[in-house]
Amino acid sequence: MKMVLVALLRAAWVAATLPILIASMPFSRLNSFHRALLGFAKRGKIMQSSSNKFTVPQRFFLHFYVVAVVWTTLLVLATWLYAYVMTPVVSEPLLFSTIASHLTGGSHIFSFHKSRSTPVEYRIRVWQSVFLLLLMEVQVLRRLYETIYVFNYSPSARMHIFGYLTGLFFYTAAPLSLCCIFAPEVFNFAANLVAEFIVKGKGHMPDIEFDWWGCVNPLLKLGWCQWIGAAIFIWGWIHQFRCHAILGSLREQSEQIDEYVIPCGDWFEIVSSPHYLAEIVIYAGLVVASGGADLTIWLLFGFVVANLVFAAAETHRWYRRKFDNYPSNRLAIIPFVY
Numbered sequence: 001m002k003m004v005l006v007a008l009l010r011a012a013w014v015a016a017t018l019p020i021l022i023a024s025m026p027f028s029r030l031n032s033f034h035r036a037l038l039g040f041a042k043r044g045k046i047m048q049s050s051s052n053k054f055t056v057p058q059r060f061f062l063h064f065y066v067v068a069v070v071w072t073t074l075l076v077l078a079t080w081l082y083a084y085v086m087t088p089v090v091s092e093p094l095l096f097s098t099i100a101s102h103l104t105g106g107s108h109i110f111s112f113h114k115s116r117s118t119p120v121e122y123r124i125r126v127w128q129s130v131f132l133l134l135l136m137e138v139q140v141l142r143r144l145y146e147t148i149y150v151f152n153y154s155p156s157a158r159m160h161i162f163g164y165l166t167g168l169f170f171y172t173a174a175p176l177s178l179c180c181i182f183a184p185e186v187f188n189f190a191a192n193l194v195a196e197f198i199v200k201g202k203g204h205m206p207d208i209e210f211d212w213w214g215c216v217n218p219l220l221k222l223g224w225c226q227w228i229g230a231a232i233f234i235w236g237w238i239h240q241f242r243c244h245a246i247l248g249s250l251r252e253q254s255e256q257i258d259e260y261v262i263p264c265g266d267w268f269e270i271v272s273s274p275h276y277l278a279e280i281v282i283y284a285g286l287v288v289a290s291g292g293a294d295l296t297i298w299l300l301f302g303f304v305v306a307n308l309v310f311a312a313a314e315t316h317r318w319y320r321r322k323f324d325n326y327p328s329n330r331l332a333i334i335p336f337v338y
């Protein structure tokens with residue numbers, strides 16, 4: 001089951017990335033494929049079609065972040081509880097034996113013996129997944145806030161239904177990719193807890209005495225990779241927050257709700273889509289925090305880079321076409337490179 005989920009996620013990321021890479025190749029024979037893919041990926045200002053066929057309002061971005069917050073919160077809570085109960089860094093014999101006997105009647109997946117015999121490497125990787133999911137939670141919560149309170153989506157801005165479905169897929173598969181190695185065991189664990197709750201009721205559930213320090217301490221003991229990754233993540237996070245605030249404020253100065261202007265400030269001084277650049281930095285932080293040894297997280301990162309570079313190239317062309325006075329030193333997305 002574990003390997004099936006991992007294989008499915010990897011196949012999905014490859015299948016989502018390959019068409020973008022093929023469409024980005026500089027061969028004239030691929031022009032029609034490039035145009036077709038761009039048609040699916042366009043949104044907002046770079047979608048200038050007069051027809052609304054197969055499109056939804058761009059403000060439906062909100063749905064992505066509602067899904068992302070609910071799903072990531074469930075994953076982080078379940079994985080955190082699983083890590084605390086099943087793979088403690090500091091052993092808690094009483095807690096485990098109590099939970100195990102209450103939940104399973106002596107022998108089951110909650111067996112005390114199993115949690116005690118968990119290899120150190122396995123425990124560390126479970127706690128790493130909790131750490132990655134917490135970073136993801138911080139990201140999607142901010143994006144939900146910004147979508148509601150910061151961005152002023154124009155009523156005419158739309159996105160293709162294909163882009164909408166891709167967004168829903170992304171925010172389901174991305175958090176899952178951060179914990180996919182343990183996800184089946186975590187699901188089993190959570191399902192057993194819920195089943196026990198339904199059958200026995202609240203009054204007969206074991207008293208799980210939370211030791212808050214025991215929940216947080218293993219996270220603090222993770223290695224330097226996690227902290228360097230978190231620092232990179234926060235660096236991208238802060239810049240994306242600033243760039244989104246700039247984008248959200250542009251229409252406060254203009255008369256019309258659907259007018260576009262040249263953004264300035266922060267990373268906008270060097271590239272046309274600094275919020276996409278910041279997103280790439282954020283996911284690079286997640287790769288580093290994962291220790292760099294998980295292929296699924298690398299494939300997720302590959303998709304983010306390919307998708308955003310593709311969109312940024314079109315955004316850059318759009319700015320240059322629309323504004324004669326567009327700063328000539330600005331590149332599309334990667335400073336000094338592209």
Ligand SMILES: NC(=O)c1ccc[n+]([C@@H]2O[C@H](COP(=O)([O-])OP(=O)(O)OC[C@H]3O[C@@H](n4cnc5c(N)ncnc54)[C@H](OP(=O)(O)O)[C@@H]3O)[C@@H](O)[C@H]2O)c1
Pocket residue numbers: 043044045058061151152153154157170240247248250251258259260261262263275276279303304307308
């Ligand atoms: N991880 C991923 O693969 C992925 C994929 C897609 C997006 N995202 C992230 O989601 C965030 C939002 O992406 P997006 O594509 O929706 O951004 P966007 O097209 O730049 O739009 C963001 C908001 O800013 C407004 N805006 C943009 N340029 C403007 C200008 N020149 N003048 C006035 N207003 C302007 C837009 O108005 P309109 O409503 O009129 O367009 C919209 O309300 C980004 O940070 C991106 O990184 C991530």
